[in-house]
Each structure stands twice: as structure tokens, then as C-alpha cells.
Amino acid sequence: MSEDTVYYYLDRKYYQRSHWHWLFGHLMQYKGKILLVSFLTLITIALQTYIPLIFGQAIDTVIPDGDLPGLQDLAILVIILGLIRALIGYLASIFNEQISQETEMNVRVEFFENVSRKKMDFFNKARVGDLMSQATQDTQNLTFAISPGIRSIISAVFGIIAAAIAMLTLNVTLTATFGLIFPFYIYFMYTYAKRLQPVSLDRQQRLAKINTGLQENLTGIRVVRTFSAQEREAQQFESQVRSYEDVLVERGAISAYYIPILLLSLLTSLIFLLGVYIIEANEQGLSSLPVLGLNIPIQPLSVGDLIAFLTLMGILVFPTQILRFLLDVITLGFAGSSRIYTTLTTQSILEKGADLPLENIKGDITFTNVTFAYEEGARPAVIDLSFDLKAGETLAVIGPTGSGKTTIGKLLLRLYDIDEGSISIDSLEVNQIEINHLRSQVGMIEQDIMLFSASIRANIAYGVPNLTDEEIEAAAKAAQAHDFIMSFPDGYDTIIGEKGVTLSGGQRQRVAMARTFVTNPKILVMDDSTSAIDAQTEAKISAAMEGLLKNRTTIIITHRLATLKNADKILFLRNGTAEKIGTHQELIAPFEPYRQIFGAYQELPPLEVDN
Amino acid sequence: MSMRRKTEKAYFDREYKFGTTVKRLSVYAAEQRGWLIVMFLLLLISAAISIAVPLVVREGLNELSKSSGAIDYEMLKIIGWIYFVGSFFEWLINYAQIKVNWIITARSISSLRIQMFSRLQDMDVGFFDKMETGKVMNRVMDDSNQAGNLINVFATFFSSLTLIVVMLGIMFSVNGTMTWWILGSIPVIVVVVIFIANFLRKYSQKVRRTRAAVNAAVQQTITGVAVSKGFNREKQNSEEFTDLNRENLNASLKLSYTFSIFFPLIDFFSVLILYLILNSGGLQVIQGNIRIGDLYLFYSYTLRLFGPVIQLASQVARIQAGSAATERIFSLLDLDSVMKVGSDKPESVEGHVTFDNVHFAYTPDVPVYQGLSVDIHPKQTIALVGHTGAGKTTMVSLLARFYEIQEGQILIDHKNVQSFDIESYRSHLGIVPQEPYLFAGTIADNIRYAKPDATDEEILEVIRLTHLDEFVDSLPEGIDTDVRERGSRLSTGQRQLITLARALLANPAILILDEATASVDAYTESMIQKSLENLFADRTSIVVAHRLSTIIHADRILVFDQGQIVGDGSHDALIETNDTYRDLYKTYYEFQGIETVAD
């Protein structure tokens, strides 16, 4: 799972052209099964046409002849063939389902893996609801397209070919008429698909929009309530749902309008009329037919041929209907696949480095003239920042809100690539280090705690699967989390809500701390990780951490001042630049902004220490 | 995993009988009554046409192929033209039918979605603590889609039934005994359908459930992507995701396998009947009991009869398979919010807050409050302090009416909050939650969320009060900067300040700040405090903070310990008399290392 290499689920060549080609690549993984399904389908088609013929034979010869044993033979034959047809049909549909549903799954897994490797920039801009919609709704449409697709295409194509050959052998004039109109038929289908295409995409986009709105409403449910915005939210949701409804109806109308069966019926009636005229002309001994003043040469036609011809046209009804349905679901599937494909091929990866391994590190950190902006053209969040930290040292970072403290941690984890300067660990540049190695050495307790809806145990063991219970408990104890966890009836198996909502703010932070402690990182970044914790608990954590922090390089981002005194260095950030680096003593006397922060605390009434 | 499923199941999903499902679906069908009737008529007409058109053509063919006498070409030409015009007509009917079909489906889906959404808006917050967002979304989006497609059944069912009756009538008029033979096979089909349908229901329940899990996994992974990167979890996440998908795949394959039995089986039935017609009918012809033409008619009508019978059977199957989706929808719609609400809409609120012997537990066996009582006078500034997990935020949540208490009462201006209309009650509160949450949209949009008709001036004013102005001015687009989902474009402190500004804009009678400035540096915090002094003066304010410097000047400090108020008074009084508070303050004081500054 590297973030600096483009991820290809399929062979690379399928990503060069278009989403059709990519989808084709996915289907090609099942070539064998597709061939098998085609073969089985052909057999069922053959049986499908053969069984009625048996009936015809019975009516034409066996029954009039009074051939009783022959009749029974035929009846048994019908049953046997019927059974075979049912079995083969069942097999074909089983394989068919396997192809389509496995493809759906593969696409979804590919999507998931691909998206997981994208860098943070991508997620900053993407909407969760939209990505969810692509991962589930758009992939599902693929199944709807592929599942009837394979079998129907075979039935339709073979139906048409067979009918066409049979017609040609019957009568050339009629076939020529048919052939004249056939291009229209194709054109008709083509315009149908073409009109359906943009509407299908629109449909999927509006669906994604509902999804996005819903996702935000549900995750922000407390805010919605706090401001009594339910009504407003419901109206907005309704308008989105209605707009989707409109596009469904519109699409349905297009789909209905282009029923190609009209063309076929009209054609049949015209051929019937033409046939009648030809037969009439034949009877009058003419060899050409006057149409609009022109004399068109005709081929003699027998009544039986006309009937047969019309019957054959009847055979075309089925393929035609299927084709319409197929175009409908396939355009929808393509709309989905084009959305997915766009996301898949969005280039959002970290720059490729040398992938140097980083196993046993000391933990020196150097920032040299680092400049970084989240977006091109935006004001950089970190500007020309330099500092260095020896292994085992502690750096405290303070500064006003938005000054770039969290950004430093993110850069160290290489969630983003910097624009200028360099960041190195043990004098290796971070972008040259294998990314998983880097991240397993750098542990960060984020400012915005993200816990997952799972057991507390699973949350703590998030970064290191296969931990023993002792290890988990030790970390929880260090983070002062063990006691409250044990106070829950289910202890470590308590399932917490999404984002950890069923814990108090301070409990969440302590679980997150334990989660990082178990990974035993050489470099630890604590981003304001005690903001929701009372001073007494914090003091206990500090004490427990003293042992923990030994031999680790630590960066503590904080608004609390307790930590500052013990830090080897204090970095005062403002607007992304280091205004001052030094020890507490060095900063407190001459540096006004630093004093200001302390001043706020100085206003506290003094504590009378009674002995 | 299994544990979660258990809670979810107990908490949530119910089973509904087939009859109930149909009955409840018919409510939605009734909404579309007009279109459904149109649909029914269209179906009948198109069936009639599909029977009539071949008849006309056959008439023409018979005329052509008649062995004696002159062929009537004029009549044939007329038939040809009738066919020509009829085709247009047939197409028109088809067009209308497909269109109406979509209208009904689309509207049914919409109405299910809208209904579920507004149900969700009324649910107590506890519901969302237990349910994963992705799973709830799955119900609203995916299950509604499945169920919406079922509504058409109400038209097609009756048209198939009508057709079957008509066909049977014709067949009976030709030959009674043979029709009975054919009729005899129908119960067999019914039994088989019911048998298979049960499996369909079971498997599709599993499909729905696993699909919801897939959805939830996508949602959680995407929202937690920074964490999974930091912990190198991508590989394991994708393995887990693949497993979830496999589970879903297996369930849906099973469902498809069962569904796929259906058509070959029915197909085989039609062959069986063909066998009957051939064997016994053929015999009868040979014995001279019926004529060969009748046999032919029987053959073709049986085939036609099977169309509607198959349709009918597959509708039953579809409803059964769809009932997995409808059950999930109905379970959600039938879920009652635990909130007790009245209809009083207080015009204005003075801000007197009373907790009277309040008992509360989030989960039944883990009480948070066992008899909490406190009386807060209007326009006071109250601070809540205490260890983490002591129950401070819980008090805020109860005041906000996110959860319902189990015993005792909460009074606002001496009136029980349960007598208020919940939304108009909340409009008198302004809350800055411990976890800042912003929506995708501009800074202005987010602040304006509290008061949709606020002017830009008002917004700039609250931005100034929260000392965000310098930051906002530094942005090229100012207050029109898009903050993105969850406010991901901002730093945590900036997010917090915007939620604070949002609450201030609401100008509430009761202002609650739950660690509203915990992620802001002490200096900015003290500046904000100064500028909010006036604001605090004329409303009841409840402030939760671990940073004691924030709350030292509060009128009253409530000290929480394990769900109890163990201290109540001003800082000066508490420091003298209250051990818990003194300890808290002492550690805080020492821990901040303030002595060092003193020299």
C-alpha cells in the first residue's frame, strides 16, 4: 500500500483510454466464464426454437396419421428437451450472476484500494457522500448492466442474424426493403443511446447529491437540532429528492419514446402491404411495380413465402425489445463506470521517492527552510521553517490558533508533500523514506480525535493488530483510560459510537492516546491531546508518560503551559513562521507574545498554600 | 461484530408479516392511486392489442392462403393499413405505459425517502449514537429504491389477474376437461413459488444487511482516512473491506441462485403442460373427440396464459424479496423517538433553569445521574467543572433535549421542558458543543445556519467578537471561503471559533459553551472572554471548562464528580470549603507552573 505509486488493479493498458476500455478489462477477467455462458445460451436458444417445432410436427404429421406410439415418443422428447433446457438455462444464469456480481465486487474493491492510496489533498476536496455513492450505487448499476447484458446480447444478435439469413433465402425484394430500413433502425437505437447518456450521468450525479446531503445531515445531527434546522433540512432534502425524481421520469420518457418496436411494426405492415401489391402484380403478369412514377423491378413472390417472411419478422420482435432494455441499463452502467473511472484516474499521489527503509532509527528531526501551502496560490501554512531536534529531546510548539502547529505534525507524517525546503529524520529526507516505515516510526495523537464505531479494544489496537490484552491494558493505564473503561459493564469490549460519540471528550482523547502508545513510535507528536482533560488527570498522564517519553523524540503541541517548562525547546509559531525558538527561560523574559500567553494565567488568583 | 449486530437487531429491526407488508405498501400505492389506475388500464389495452393485432394479421394471412376463390386484394390492403395505423397506436400505449411506470416508481421512492428523512429528524440523538451513519443512509437510499419498485405491482397484479381470467374463459369455452388439466398445475406453481419465496426473503435480508455494512465501511474509512494513514492501516482496512464485500457477494449470489431457479422451473412447467396437451390432447384428436384446430388454439393460449401466470408468480417473489427492504424501512418509520414533547411554543425565555432530582442513563445499567438537582437563576453565569467523564457534557445534552431523562424533571422558567415544542424551545438555546461541527459551505453559510436571515453585518460582528476577523481578512475570499465538509479546510481552533460565532448569532436566552475555547490559545481565549463580557451579562450562561482560568470569574461554579454536584458556590467560597475543588485548582495552579512567572 504505497501512496507514491499509481495503483492499477487491472493491467495498465486498460487505463490508457476510456472507462469503456477499463470496464472491458474487468470483464476480460472472466473470459472463460463469458464464453461458457455464451455457449450455454446458444444451446437454450436452439432448444427454445426446436421445442415448438416438435409440436408443429405432431400437428402436421403424427396426429393426422393417428400414429399413437410416435405421438408418445414426441411427448417424451418434449419433456426431456424441456428438462435439459431448464437445467442449462439455470447453469447459464448462475455463471452469469457470478460474472456480474463478482465484477461489481472487484470494481468496488478496486475503488476502495485506489481511493485509500490517494493523498490527503484528494480527501480535503472530495465529498464523503459522493464517494459513497460511487462505491455503492454506481457499482451496483454495473451489475444491472452486465447481468442481463451478456445473455441478452447473444440472444439478440443471434436472433437477428438467423432471421436475416433465413429472410435472404426466401425473397430478395422483401429483404432489400428490409435492408433499406435497417440502417434507420440502427440509427434509431444510436440516437436513443446518445440521448440517454447525458441523462443517465445526470441521474447518478443527482443521486450522489442526495447522498452527500444526507451524509452531512446525519453526521451533523446535533448541530441541526441545536439550531432547530430540521424543517429547513427536510425541505432541502425534499428538493434534492424531487430533482432526482424529475430526472428519473425524464429518463423514463426518453426510454419510452424510443421504443424501436414501432419501427419494426411499421416495417412489418409495410412489408405486408408490399407483399400484397407484388402478389397482385404477379397475378396480373407484371414484372415491375410503379412507385412514385418509377418502375421498380420485382421478384415473383409466392403466398407461402410472404407468410414465412412475416413470421420471421415476428422473430425479430424479441431481440428488438431486449435491445431497448439493454441500452437502457447499459447507459446507466456506463454513467456509473465513467464516474468511477474519473475518480480512479484522478492523479493524487505523493511524489515518488527512493523508498529507503527506516528500521532502527535514532529519532533526530530536522526541518530546513520548510515552506508548505495546502493549496496552490493560497497563503502558505508554514513558511521558511527551520529547527532541529536531537533524538530523545522534547519540543513544545505553541502559538495562536491557525498558526500552523498541526501542519507541522502532518508534514512529519508526510500526509502532504512540502513545497520547499526539506524535512529529515536521522538525516534522511522524509520523502525518500518508504512511507509505511516512516509512519510506523512517527506516532501522532491528533487534535481531532477520530475513533471508529467498534469495541474500545479494537480502537486501541487499531495500529497494531494481534496485541495481547496486557499490552492494551498497559497503554490504557498510561493514558489514564483503564479505570473508566473498566467502569463500563462490557469493559474493553464496549462498542463505542461513530467518531467515539458515546464517550466523553476527555475519554475519547485518552483512548486515542492509548491507541498511539501501543504503536511504540520513536517519534511522538501530541497535538493538543489534553485539551479536554482536567488538570489532575493530565498530571497523572504526564507522570506516566515520563517513563514513556524516554528515548523518544517528542513534539508536544499545546495551549497548556505545564509542558513548556520541561521541554528542551519551545517553538513559538505565528502565521506559519517560527518567531522564536528557545527554552522557557529564554523566551519568558524578552519575548512579549509568549509573556502575553502566560499573562492570561497570571491573572489567576494566587493559591494560598496552607501547611 | 456479532455483538453490534445483536444490539442493532434488538434495538431496531422488526419482522412484518407478508400481509402487513402488502397492506402498508398499499398506503403508498393509494398515494399514487390515479396513476396506478391509468397504468392498469394501459396494461389491459396493450394486452388486448397484443391479442388483436395477430388476429388481424391472421385474418389477412388466411385470406391470402385460402385455397379456393379469388383473393380479395382490396380487403388485404385495408388490413395492411389497419396494421400500419395500429402499430402507431400500440407504440403510443407502450410509451404511456413505460412513462407512467417511471412516474409511479420515482414518486414512490421519493415519498419513502422523504418520509424516512423527516422521521430521522425527529429521532432522539441516542438513536444516532447506536446506528452507524452509513447504515442509516443505506436504508434511506438503497432500501427505498428497492421498495419503491414494488409499488407498480399493485397495477400489474390486477392486470395479470384479469388476463388470466379472460384466457381461462376462452379456454373453457373451447374444452372444459383440458382446461381443468391445465388449471390443476397452477396450485403446484403456487406452492413452489411460496416455497422459493421464503428463501428469497431470508437471503435478501442478508443481502440488505451486508450491503449496509459495506456502505458503513466506506463511510467510516473515508471520514477516518487521515487516521488510517497515520497508523498504516490501509492494508488491513482493505482486507476487512474485501471480507465485507465477500459476505455481501455470497449473500447476493445465493439470492440470485434462488431467484434463477424460478424461471427455468416455470419454463419447465410450461413444457410439462405442453406434454399434457400433446399426449392427452393428441390422443383425443386421434380418437376424434376434438379437432386439430382446437388443439392448436389450446397450445397457443396456454403459452399466452403462462405469461401472466409467470408475472403473477414473480410478483409474489418480488414482494417477498423486497420485503427485506420494506421491513428495514418500516422498522425505521415505526421507531418511536423517546423524547416526550408538548406543544407549548414559548415566545421568550427568561432563563431560569432547574434540574429537579434528575435520573439519567445513556445505557440502562450505567447511570450518569442519580438524582441531580440544581437551580440556576436567570442571567447568571454558571461554570461546570470536574474530572473528565464526570457528567458535564451530559447536563448540556439534557438541556438541549438530545436525550430523555428517566426520572425527575427539568424546568425552564418553572415549566417542565417536556411541555414545550422541542424545536421552538431549542431556538432559545445557543450551544457550542465540545466537538465543533461545520458543514460544507462558506464561513458565512455556516455562521448563518443559526439565523438564516442574518445580514452580512451581523455575521461580521460575531466574527469580530470571536476574534476571527484577522484570519477571515487574510483569506482571499473572506467570509465566502468554502470550509469543506466538517470544516476540514480550517484549523481546529478556527473551527471552534466559528461554532462559537454561530451560537452568538442566534442571540439565545441561554448560552451554553462546552469547552468552547479549549483548542484556542490562552491569550486569544482571554481576549474573547473580555469581548463576551457584555454578552454574558444579559443572559443565562453555562460554561464548561477544564482550563480554570476561563471560569474563575463565574457567578457560580458547580463542581461535578461522578454524576453528582459536590460543590456549588463562587471560586472564593469553594476554595475555602470544597476539597474536590481545591484539589482541582491546586493541581491546575501548580501544573501550569505559574510561580515561575512570578519573578
Ligand SMILES: Nc1ncnc2c1ncn2[C@@H]1O[C@H](COP(=O)(O)OP(=O)(O)OP(=O)(O)O)[C@@H](O)[C@H]1O
Ligand atoms: N486542509 C486544509 N486545507 C487548506 N487550508 C488548511 C487546511 N488545514 C489547515 N489549513 C489552514 O492552515 C493554517 C494552519 O492550520 P493548522 O491546523 O496547522 O493550525 P494550528 O496551529 O494547528 O491551529 P489550532 O491551534 O487552531 O489547532 C490555518 O490558517 C488553516 O486555515
Ligand SMILES: Nc1ncnc2c1ncn2[C@@H]1O[C@H](COP(=O)(O)OP(=O)(O)OP(=O)(O)O)[C@@H](O)[C@H]1O
Ligand atoms: N452518548 C453517550 N452514550 C453513552 N454513554 C455516554 C454518552 N455520552 C457520555 N457518556 C458517558 O457518560 C459519562 C459522562 O460523560 P460526559 O460527556 O457528561 O462527561 P464530561 O464531564 O463532559 O467529560 P469531559 O470533560 O471529558 O468532556 C461518561 O462516563 C461517558 O462515557
Ligand SMILES: [Mg+2]
Ligand atoms: Mg491544530
Ligand SMILES: [Mg+2]
Ligand atoms: Mg464533556
